[in-house]
Amino acid sequence: MRRIPLARLILGAALGGLLAASSARAADDTKLPKVEWSFSGPFGTYDLASAQRGFLIYQQVCSNCHSMNQLYYRNLEGIGLSEEQIKAIAASVQVPGGVDDNGQPIQRPGRPADHFRAPFPNDQAARAANGGALPPDQSVLELAREGGADYLYALMVGYSDPPADMKMQPGMMYNRFFPGHQIAMPQPLQDGSVQYTDGTKPTLEQEAKDVVTFLAWAAEPEMVERKQMGVKIILFLLLLTGLTYAVKRKLWSDVH
Amino acid sequence: MVGLHKSEFKNPLVRWIDTRLPVFTMMQNEYGSFPTPRNFNYFWNFGALAMVAMMIMIITGIFLAMNYVPNTALAFDSVERIMRDVNYGWLIRYVHMNGASMFFVVVYIHIFRGLYYGSYKTPRELLWMLGVVILLLMMMTAFMGYVLPWGQMSYWGATVITNLFSAFPIVGKSIVTWLWGGFSVDNPTLNRFFSLHYLLPFVIVAVVFLHVAALHITGSNNPLGIEPKGPQDTLPFHPYYTVKDSVGICVFLIVYAALVFFAPNFLGNPDNYIPANPMVTPAEIVPEWYLLPYYAILRSVPNKLGGVLMMFGSILVLFVLPWLDTSPVRSARFRPIFRQLVLLLVIDVIVLGDVGAHRPEGWWVVVGRLATTYYFLFFLVLLPVVGKLERPLKLPDSISKPVLGGGGPLPGGAPAKPMEKA
Ligand code: HEM
Numbered sequence: 001m002r003r004i005p006l007a008r009l010i011l012g013a014a015l016g017g018l019l020a021a022s023s024a025r026a027a028d029d030t031k032l033p034k035v036e037w038s039f040s041g042p043f044g045t046y047d048l049a050s051a052q053r054g055f056l057i058y059q060q061v062c063s064n065c066h067s068m069n070q071l072y073y074r075n076l077e078g079i080g081l082s083e084e085q086i087k088a089i090a091a092s093v094q095v096p097g098g099v100d101d102n103g104q105p106i107q108r109p110g111r112p113a114d115h116f117r118a119p120f121p122n123d124q125a126a127r128a129a130n131g132g133a134l135p136p137d138q139s140v141l142e143l144a145r146e147g148g149a150d151y152l153y154a155l156m157v158g159y160s161d162p163p164a165d166m167k168m169q170p171g172m173m174y175n176r177f178f179p180g181h182q183i184a185m186p187q188p189l190q191d192g193s194v195q196y197t198d199g200t201k202p203t204l205e206q207e208a209k210d211v212v213t214f215l216a217w218a219a220e221p222e223m224v225e226r227k228q229m230g231v232k233i234i235l236f237l238l239l240l241t242g243l244t245y246a247v248k249r250k251l252w253s254d255v256h
Numbered sequence: 257m258v259g260l261h262k263s264e265f266k267n268p269l270v271r272w273i274d275t276r277l278p279v280f281t282m283m284q285n286e287y288g289s290f291p292t293p294r295n296f297n298y299f300w301n302f303g304a305l306a307m308v309a310m311m312i313m314i315i316t317g318i319f320l321a322m323n324y325v326p327n328t329a330l331a332f333d334s335v336e337r338i339m340r341d342v343n344y345g346w347l348i349r350y351v352h353m354n355g356a357s358m359f360f361v362v363v364y365i366h367i368f369r370g371l372y373y374g375s376y377k378t379p380r381e382l383l384w385m386l387g388v389v390i391l392l393l394m395m396m397t398a399f400m401g402y403v404l405p406w407g408q409m410s411y412w413g414a415t416v417i418t419n420l421f422s423a424f425p426i427v428g429k430s431i432v433t434w435l436w437g438g439f440s441v442d443n444p445t446l447n448r449f450f451s452l453h454y455l456l457p458f459v460i461v462a463v464v465f466l467h468v469a470a471l472h473i474t475g476s477n478n479p480l481g482i483e484p485k486g487p488q489d490t491l492p493f494h495p496y497y498t499v500k501d502s503v504g505i506c507v508f509l510i511v512y513a514a515l516v517f518f519a520p521n522f523l524g525n526p527d528n529y530i531p532a533n534p535m536v537t538p539a540e541i542v543p544e545w546y547l548l549p550y551y552a553i554l555r556s557v558p559n560k561l562g563g564v565l566m567m568f569g570s571i572l573v574l575f576v577l578p579w580l581d582t583s584p585v586r587s588a589r590f591r592p593i594f595r596q597l598v599l600l601l602v603i604d605v606i607v608l609g610d611v612g613a614h615r616p617e618g619w620w621v622v623v624g625r626l627a628t629t630y631y632f633l634f635f636l637v638l639l640p641v642v643g644k645l646e647r648p649l650k651l652p653d654s655i656s657k658p659v660l661g662g663g664g665p666l667p668g669g670a671p672a673k674p675m676e677k678a
Contacts, residue, residue, distance in 0.1 A: 042518050070336045136530070140336065143521060144529035179539070219529075222339070222346040229347075230517020237513060241506035248499045255294065255491065 030176055032150040033157070035209065039149075039216055042231070045224045046217050051079040053196055054214025057207055059089075061188050062138065065130060067118035070139035071218055074112040078221045079214070086112050093117045131171040133184030142212070142219035149216050151177065156208035159187040286472050291490035292497055293478035295655050299373075300476070300497075301504030302366035308505055309359040310464065314457050316352040317401075324404065326450035328443045331406035332531040350520040356398050357523050358512050360546035363391065371598055374586025375477040381578040383470040388574045390463050395547065397456040400449040402544055407528030412541045414441045414449070420554070423561040440534065481586025482651055489655035540615060548612030549605050553631065555616045556624035566628065573635045580635055582643030590649040593642050597634060604630045 038047035055076065058068070073090040081089070090110035095117050097108030110117060120126035127134050136144075145151045154177040162174035162181075172182040189207045196202050217223075263274035263281060274280040323342050325334040338345035367387070370376055376384035399417060403410045418435050422428040437444030475484070484490050491497070515522065523545060527538045543551050550567050557563035573580075588595040604627050611624040 070333070070340065075340075140529045144526050146526050148526075226346065226350075226517055226520075230513060233513050233517065234510060237506060237510045241503065241510065244499065244502045244506050248503050251495055251499050255496070 032147050032154045032177065035150055035153050035212075037149055037216070038213065039223060042227060044227070046079070047213060048080040049198065050210045050213040051217050052081065052214075053194075053198070053200060053207075054210040054212070054217075055079060055081075056196070057189070057194055057211040058138070058214055060194055062211065063116070064119055065126070065135040065185075066138045067120070067126075067135075068116040068138045068218065069118060070137075071116045072112070073110060073114055073116065075221060079217055083112075090114060131184055135185065138215060138218065140219045142216045149212050152212045152215060153208050155183075156189050156211065157204060286468075286493075287498070288492065288494045290472065290493040291475070291484070291487070292493045293476055293484050293655055294489060294491045294496075295478050295480060296476070296497065296500070297479050298500075298504060299365070299369040299479075301501055301508075302362050302369060304501040305362045305504055305508050306359065306366055307464070308508065309355060309362055310457070310460065313352065313355045313359060314461070316348050316355060317454070317457065319348050320352055321454060324450075326404070326447050328406060328446055328532070331404060331446060335405045347516075350516045354512065354515045354520060354523065356401065356544070357546065358508070358515070359394065360398070362508070363394065364546070367391070368602060370477075371601075372588045372595075373477055373479055374481050374581070374583075374588070376578045377581065377584075377586050378578070379474045380470075380477065383467060383474060384578060385575055386463055386467040386470060388571065390460055390467060391574075392571060393456055393460045393463065397453060397460065398544065398546065400453040400456070402528075403446065403449045404453060405528060406446065406532045408530040408532055408536070408538050409525045409528040409541070411441060411532035411534065412538055413543055414445065416541050417543070418445075420560075420564050420567075423564045425561070477586060478655060479587060479589065480652060480655055481590070482655065485654045542613055545609065545613075548610075549608035550612075552608040552612035552624050553628050555612070556621070556628040566632075570631060573632070577635065577639075580639045582640050583646065583648070585648040585651065590651055591642075591646055592649065593646045594639075597638055597642065600630070601634050604634075 038044060038050065073086055076086050076089065077083075090112050093110045094107040095110045095114050097106045100106045120129065123134055142148055142152060147154070155175060158175045158177035160174060160176065162168050166174065166181070168174065169182055172184060173186055174181055175183045189204055189211070191204050192202050193204075193207055194202055200206060220226075260275045261278040261281065263271050263278065264284075265271045265274050265280055270280055320338065323334065323338050323345065325331060335349065338349050340346075342348070370384060370387070399413070403414045418432055418441065421431040421435065424431065433439060435445070436442070437448055478484075525542065525544075542548070550570060553570050554563040554567040557566050583591060583594065585591055588598055607623060608627045608631065611620050611627060614620045616624065
């Protein structure tokens with residue numbers, strides 16, 4: 001069910017309870033848990049330490065199955081990594097490097113100007129390795145799901161054994177937040193899936209929060225700049241509105 | 257010298273141009289001294305706001321087009337490139353994307369203003385009809401623009417909407433193939449949509465020009481719906497309404513900026529951040545919010561052709577509105593029954609919008625059908641009948657009377673000219 005917020009908003013008043021009840025989501029336990037995000041609200045910014053830990057998880061876990069084709073290694077500057085760190089990260093993977101003098105395709109170490117390396121050469125290979133399901137590209141995944149960061153977080157922590165009366169398809173996992181509750185992705189994160197270097201305790205909740213912060217940054221790397229610009233522009237416009245209104249009052253004072 | 261225009265401008269350069277091509281005189285007459293009813297409320301801002309929105313769309317669109325690639329393999333990535341690698345590309349795109357919504361909000365309020373105050377009545381019928389042409393062009397432009405980023409909703413929206421034409425008997429299938437430029441929505445479709453999405457805004461500009469030209473022949477309507485009787489009823493457009501419009505533009509920009517900078521994807525559909533995939537149908541295919549009421553009408557009719565005809569009919573009926581309304585009184589202020597009915601129509605259209613956002617199941621079907629019925633009932637039955645039966649309130653003698661509380665002296669700084677145009 002896709003919600004159209006504006007129409008909803010206005011309509012809430014107009015239509016009242018009857019319809020709301022008929023369209024409400026079924027069970028309460030599929031309601032997304034509320035998470036405090038560093039990047040929510042008009043002044044929110046990304047918690048860079050969390051985003052860096054999230055990148056570590058992406059690197060060690062998610063990137064085994066998920067591509068992130070819109071990002072370049074150089075973009076990692078945005079989560080506060082230094083040039084040296086970025087060079088080292090890029091150099092740690094082999095990327096296609098064109099052809100050699102005999103026309104044979106070659107591999108070379110990555111550079112900051114390279115796209116993130118994809119785990120599979122094409123969708124078919126990705127499906128073949130994942131029991132027929134395609135792990136979606138993660139570049140804008142945070143924007144591509146209803147619920148955004150809250151949903152991604154819920155998905156990470158929503159795995160459990162299926163209810164007794166549920167018939168699971170072969171190879172499918174139970175996740176109470178996934179539409180239909182049967183997901184082809186095995187639970188990617190558990191307590192202690194990664195070793196954090198900054199002393200943070202790698203609980204499942206902490207890992208989920210960190211990787212989602214990283215995914216949110218990846219989807220909207222411009223967000224902090226955007227909000228900061230927005231604050232200035234809105235303050236300016238408020239001032240301009242006040243001035244214009246004062247001029248209008250003055251000009252019209254002899255009319256009424 | 258024969259043929260040179262007599263210019264009143266003093267500046268030698270301006271005068272030189274104006275005597276040969278009197279654009280300055282025209283601007284002075286149409287936007288400077290133009291006699292405008294003195295009693296406008298803030299609803300009269302929305303024409304100017306639509307003009308601003310249109311200009312913003314064209315400017316941002318031209319910059320987007322410099323970096324956008326109309327090819328099914330590259331379109332989605334090119335939009336992401338605009339967002340990430342083009343300097344301030346995210347700003348340009350978010351301004352364009354939310355600009356479409358702002359444009360429609362403003363135009364819908366503008367249309368409501370016309371309905372409520374009877375601006376479509378004699379002598380402004382053609383002015384009104386040109387407005388409906390603009391609305392149609394806007395809908396086509398926005399629909400094709402939404403296809404360009406080539407996300408899931410772009411692709412499936414295009415498929416569903418173009419497929420509507422297949423409902424027409426005999427020629428339907430051929431029309432659809434012709435629209436697609438092939439046997440499915442594909443690269444040729446994307447290319448022609450891009451071409452038309454670039455073209456149509458300039459057609460809109462041309463029709464807006466005619467719309468404004470027609471306005472300056474009849475003069476503006478006003479909240480009382482009675483014609484100005486003389487200079488005491490009007491004010492020169494500048495500075496009175498230039499400054500009042502400026503206040504409106506500032507407020508408009510604040511709302512617009514709040515969307516662009518703090519909730520740029522609030523009105524969008526998350527599915528459009530998934531690249532188009534002809535093999536996977538989204539759970540729910542919905543158009544952008546501003547097209548939802550028409551979509552609801554389409555889906556409220558059990559028969560496909562019937563639904564398509566009703567959907568087009570819901571806009572076409574606006575063309576004949578001036579002849580459906582039989583009341584000589586313009587403003588709803590003096591039409592107690594019409595006033596209730598037209599406000600109910602507003603709620604009705606909002607309900608239709610919400611219905612359009614939901615799967616046509618259960619209660620939504622019932623609500624959709626009721627709302628569709630009222631929509632057409634209002635225009636085709638209630639307007640003609642109520643115009644005849646209703647007893648309007650007594651109209652004021654003139655605009656200045658209720659405003660000034662008497663025939664009224666001229667305000668000091670308002671050198672009102674007689675209505676040259678009317
Ligand atoms: C009447 C004015 C216009 C309206 C209502 C309009 C509407 C739209 C809409 C709804 C989109 C999809 C936004 C998205 O989801 O990304 C779009 C995209 C686009 N428009 Fe326009 N547009 C207008 C004028 C123009 C003009 C004049 C140009 C070019 C000169 C243009 C170029 C583009 C391009 C290149 C895109 C694709 C990039 C993108 O999706 O962000 N538009 N337009």
